[in-house]
Amino acid sequence: MNHDQSSGGPPTIADVARLAGVSRAVASRALSNEPRPVSSEKRERVIAAATSLGYKPNLLAQSLTTKTVNLVAVVVNHIHDLSDLDLFDRLIDQVQTIGKQVILIRIGSVARVEEFLRNGVAYHVDAALVFSDFADAPTVRRMFRSDHVIMLNGLHDEFSPVIIPDEHAGIAEAVADAASKTVRTAGLVTGRASSLVEQARIRSFHEAFSRYGINLLKTVQGDYSYESGHAAAKAVADADCPDAVFCTSDAMAMGILDVCRTDFPGGRPSRFRLYGFDNLSLTDFDAYPISSIGYDKSLYVRYIVESVASPGNFRPGQPPVTVPTRFVPRLTA
Incomplete structure (x- = not known):
C-alpha cells in the first residue's frame, strides 16, 4: 500500500x-x-x-x-526467593492481558523509600501493587501521587484496597496434622521480624502450638531464602532436634532438607518432620516433597488484576479481600 x-x-x-x-x-x-x-x-x-x-x-x-498510561508499578523489597518467581510470572502475565505493562521497583529499606520521596522520584502509573513491607499506604500514595494503591503487605489503611491470604487456617491445619502424628515438640524457622505479615504468621503458629499441646523448643530467624534455611539447619536439627520443624517459607525448608537428606530417606522423615510455607511448584517434584501451606495463586492474582482494572469498585473502609490457605501434605511430614 x-x-x-x-x-x-x-x-x-x-x-x-x-x-x-x-x-x-x-x-x-x-x-x-x-x-x-x-x-x-x-x-x-x-x-x-x-x-x-x-x-x-x-x-x-x-x-x-x-487519563491512563497503561503502566502498573509492582513495589517489592527484592526478588530473590522462590515464592517471588512463582507469583510474579503469573502476575505479570495477567496484568498484560488487560492491556497494561509492569514496572518493578525494588525498595530494600525504609531509607530507600525516603530517598524516593526526597529526590522527587515518581512514576506516572495507573496503579501500584505494594508487596514491600518498607512502605505503608500513605507513603506509597505520595510516591506515585496516586490514590490507586493496592496493599499486599499488611501496612494498609482504610483508603486503599487490601488483598491478603488468610494464613491462620492453613497454619492450624498443618499443626493439627503434626499433632495427629504424635508431634509434641517443634522448632520454628521464621522470616524477617519487621514484617507485619510475618508477625501475624508467627502468632498463628504460636496459637496453634498452644491449642494442640505442642511445645516450641527452638526459634531461628532467617530471611525466607534457601541460604538462610541451609544455615538454620544446624541449630534446629542438631542432636536434640524437635519432633517437627516448621518454616515460614518453602525455600528455607528446602535448605534444611538438603542439609538433612540422611534424615529423610526416600523423602520420608526418620528423626523429625518438616513443614514449609508457600506451596511452591517445586514441592510437587521428587527432589523437594515438602509438606506445605499454600493458597490458590490464580485466585490471588485474579483479585489483584480485577482491582487494577476496576478501581471504581473500591470504597474506603471496605474490609480486605482474603484468599484462604490450606495444608498440602507431602512426604516430609
Missing part, C-alpha cells in the same frame, strides 16, 4: 485512518486498549495501514486523553 503523506512529516493517526478507510476515532480505538469495540476486519485494516506507514502511537497524547 502506497500513501503520499501531504505534510512530509511523521505519519499521523489521520494518515492511518485515511489509508484504512475508517474514521480517526475507529483508527484510534483499533490501535489502543480502549474497551469500545472495533470489528476484526476494521482492526486488521488499521493495523496494516499503520504498519505500511510506519506509524507509532503517541503514548503521551493517549494518556492525556484517556
Whole structure:
C-alpha cells in the first residue's frame, strides 16, 4: 500500500485512518486498549495501514486523553526467593492481558523509600501493587501521587484496597496434622521480624502450638531464602532436634532438607518432620516433597488484576479481600 503523506512529516493517526478507510476515532480505538469495540476486519485494516506507514502511537497524547498510561508499578523489597518467581510470572502475565505493562521497583529499606520521596522520584502509573513491607499506604500514595494503591503487605489503611491470604487456617491445619502424628515438640524457622505479615504468621503458629499441646523448643530467624534455611539447619536439627520443624517459607525448608537428606530417606522423615510455607511448584517434584501451606495463586492474582482494572469498585473502609490457605501434605511430614 502506497500513501503520499501531504505534510512530509511523521505519519499521523489521520494518515492511518485515511489509508484504512475508517474514521480517526475507529483508527484510534483499533490501535489502543480502549474497551469500545472495533470489528476484526476494521482492526486488521488499521493495523496494516499503520504498519505500511510506519506509524507509532503517541503514548503521551493517549494518556492525556484517556487519563491512563497503561503502566502498573509492582513495589517489592527484592526478588530473590522462590515464592517471588512463582507469583510474579503469573502476575505479570495477567496484568498484560488487560492491556497494561509492569514496572518493578525494588525498595530494600525504609531509607530507600525516603530517598524516593526526597529526590522527587515518581512514576506516572495507573496503579501500584505494594508487596514491600518498607512502605505503608500513605507513603506509597505520595510516591506515585496516586490514590490507586493496592496493599499486599499488611501496612494498609482504610483508603486503599487490601488483598491478603488468610494464613491462620492453613497454619492450624498443618499443626493439627503434626499433632495427629504424635508431634509434641517443634522448632520454628521464621522470616524477617519487621514484617507485619510475618508477625501475624508467627502468632498463628504460636496459637496453634498452644491449642494442640505442642511445645516450641527452638526459634531461628532467617530471611525466607534457601541460604538462610541451609544455615538454620544446624541449630534446629542438631542432636536434640524437635519432633517437627516448621518454616515460614518453602525455600528455607528446602535448605534444611538438603542439609538433612540422611534424615529423610526416600523423602520420608526418620528423626523429625518438616513443614514449609508457600506451596511452591517445586514441592510437587521428587527432589523437594515438602509438606506445605499454600493458597490458590490464580485466585490471588485474579483479585489483584480485577482491582487494577476496576478501581471504581473500591470504597474506603471496605474490609480486605482474603484468599484462604490450606495444608498440602507431602512426604516430609
